[in-house]
Amino acid sequence: MGIVRKTKSLELVLNEFRCEKTAISAIELIKRLYSKLNKTTIYRILENLEDDGVLHSFLGQEGVRWYAMCHNCSKSKHNDLHPHFECVNCGKIDCLNLEVNIPNIPNRKVSSSQILIQGKCEECYDLK
Amino acid sequence: MGIVRKTKSLELVLNEFRCEKTAISAIELIKRLYSKLNKTTIYRILENLEDDGVLHSFLGQEGVRWYAMCHNCSKSKHNDLHPHFECVNCGKIDCLNLEVNIPNIPNRKVSSSQILIQGKCEECYDLK
């Protein structure tokens, strides 16, 4: 349905994304805002922000949903076809600004794709 | 832990995969074998078969786990790094025998990746 009113709850959720360059899982948001917001509210705000093209979401390795800021998206079109990178060391997930080429497949019509890459992130790469 | 004993339950689960070229979700298996096997048993057999390199698993779009037969895997090494294709029309998922090149990413070490492609499958491609 999208966001209609500017509420305190909305600001609290948006603030978490403003302070953060990486993606945030719904679960993590619920933990962080535990004392201030009900989890139902959080799920609903996330859904609305995604509808509006402010956030995009995807599944991490464990099957829980993560959210990250969109860059060139709007209510009508989402352009978030980039891959995501999950660090096996620290658990952070971030958006990768790169194109992965999906080859044509005979007799099939590809409409979208999700790519989740695992490995060590920039911060964890150097450590030991 | 892997499979140790050849049981009736094991045969029932394996049979589902023998009759099927595509992947099967755990949920679908539980429905199909409802009258014969407890869901706990099914989850445990799937886990053992995956340990043994007989099946491999991955998450579908909705976040539920799917299983498919392995081809060149064993207890010690899994080679199932191929992408999976989920039909937006009929819901089937199958393994794609093709390589998708993940480019190198500066300052990160890539260890694995999951690719889920959506579109219309071979059967649904022709229909209207």
Next chain:
DNA sequence: ATGTTATTGCAACTTTGTTGCAATAACAAA
């Protein structure tokens, strides 16, 4: 200041999957 309705919190529920434990079934050895 008031009225409309979007938003919120709460409790209850759903779905997918896991755990502990006692009963049962495989199967190796006698």
Next chain:
DNA sequence: TTTGTTATTGCAACAAAGTTGCAATAACAT
């Protein structure tokens, strides 16, 4: 074939992530 060991199973209860219905509250247009 019988017996003993232990892997496997079913059941019930639990757990985590997310959803739904509904009444109370808060935004905000007038």
